[in-house]
Amino acid sequence: MPMLTDPVAHLRDAGLRVTRPRLAVIEVLGRQPHADVDSISDAARAELGTVSTQAIYDVLKALTAVGLVRRIEPAGSPARFELRVGDNHHHVVCRSCGAIADVDCAHGSAPCLTASNDHGFSIDEAEVTYWGTCPDCSASTTSTVRQIPEGTP
Amino acid sequence: MPMLTDPVAHLRDAGLRVTRPRLAVIEVLGRQPHADVDSISDAARAELGTVSTQAIYDVLKALTAVGLVRRIEPAGSPARFELRVGDNHHHVVCRSCGAIADVDCAHGSAPCLTASNDHGFSIDEAEVTYWGTCPDCSASTTSTVRQIPEGTP
DNA sequence: CACCTTTTCTGGAATCATTCAAGAATATGC
DNA sequence: GCATATTCTTGAATGATTCCAGAAAAGGTG
Numbered sequence: 001m002p003m004l005t006d007p008v009a010h011l012r013d014a015g016l017r018v019t020r021p022r023l024a025v026i027e028v029l030g031r032q033p034h035a036d037v038d039s040i041s042d043a044a045r046a047e048l049g050t051v052s053t054q055a056i057y058d059v060l061k062a063l064t065a066v067g068l069v070r071r072i073e074p075a076g077s078p079a080r081f082e083l084r085v086g087d088n089h090h091h092v093v094c095r096s097c098g099a100i101a102d103v104d105c106a107h108g109s110a111p112c113l114t115a116s117n118d119h120g121f122s123i124d125e126a127e128v129t130y131w132g133t134c135p136d137c138s139a140s141t142t143s144t145v146r147q148i149p150e151g152t153p
Numbered sequence: 154m155p156m157l158t159d160p161v162a163h164l165r166d167a168g169l170r171v172t173r174p175r176l177a178v179i180e181v182l183g184r185q186p187h188a189d190v191d192s193i194s195d196a197a198r199a200e201l202g203t204v205s206t207q208a209i210y211d212v213l214k215a216l217t218a219v220g221l222v223r224r225i226e227p228a229g230s231p232a233r234f235e236l237r238v239g240d241n242h243h244h245v246v247c248r249s250c251g252a253i254a255d256v257d258c259a260h261g262s263a264p265c266l267t268a269s270n271d272h273g274f275s276i277d278e279a280e281v282t283y284w285g286t287c288p289d290c291s292a293s294t295t296s297t298v299r300q301i302p303e304g305t306p
Numbered sequence: 307c308a309c310c311t312t313t314t315c316t317g318g319a320a321t322c323a324t325t326c327a328a329g330a331a332t333a334t335g336c
Numbered sequence: 337g338c339a340t341a342t343t344c345t346t347g348a349a350t351g352a353t354t355c356c357a358g359a360a361a362a363g364g365t366g
């Protein structure tokens with residue numbers, strides 16, 4: 001992962017000051033991709049002892065603005081963040097537990113960007129969200145939805 | 154638009170009671186696709202005289218649950234709703250003004266659903282959001298950002 | 307057609323994520 | 337080392353959405 005080799009250098013390259021909260025956030029995102037603000041705060045606090053929620057929001061905004069971090073926001077779930085990796089990947093979101101995983105689009109590096117360039121919009125990005133059920137949730141909900149315990153005849 | 158021929162029948166078919174707020178919401182969505190809750194409330198109130206915000210939310214939830222209405226939620230914007238049409242279309246969202254337009258995916262009726270079925274998720278829907286600039290915003294921001302009116306030499 | 311049950315609507319308050327504001331602390335260039 | 341611009345802290349505000357309990361209305365039934 002070229003992204004994590006030197007967070008300090010990456011911050012400097014982006015013209016951002018190197019601060020402890022920023023390094024902590026980057027470090028956390030390296031370990032937990034798709035984390036939400038809450039998880040990031042918790043993990044960062046575990047590392048630094050204390051960080052304000054504002055600082056986390058500000059850091060994420062700054063990192064997102066320079067493109068070091070990417071913000072994803074699946075419907076119905078708070079914003080999540082991931083280290084920006086060069087490749088053009090998308091996400092699968094679990095309908096029941098909200099888990100997110102990366103998915104490389106089947107069409108190579110520039111998937112689906114060829115919308116029938118409708119309505120005069122100039123399109124610069126195609127974001128694909130796959131909705132489904134994650135392995136864990138599939139396992140616990142065998143076929144249809146049945147809450148009745150096994151032993152009930 | 155087969156969807157609008159008889160809202161009453163559609164409600165009945167879906168097993169929902171026919172109430173004035175529901176008819177109003179459907180009627181409004183027929184005229185303003187991609188409306189947010191606020192616009193829907195306003196338009197519905199203009200028609201019925203008075204409707205509580207709750208009623209609007211409840212109606213939208215009920216209609217969405219039975220599939221008569223589809224909820225879309227582009228990042229950074231409140232939820233928007235559209236009458237569920239059978240075809241599998243996607244949306245272009247304008248980055249500066251938030252305008253939304255429908256886009257038929259270039260791949261026919263089941264676009265991009267062929268994600269490299271990663272991580273064991275069972276995928277049932279692919280949602281594509283195109284991000285760009287709408288004609289109006291493109292026009293007012295000619296090349297770089299310039300607010301200077303045309304007549305200024 | 308009147309009645310009864312279920313579902314829906316009203317009004318008000320609560321929640322969650324996110325943002326705003328003003329001052330204190332800190333990183334960086336000279 | 338110091339000055340200054342940027343970043344972090346604390347505390348409160350905002351906006352969308354949901355929860356709650358009671359009043360009203362819809363639709364099937366006798």
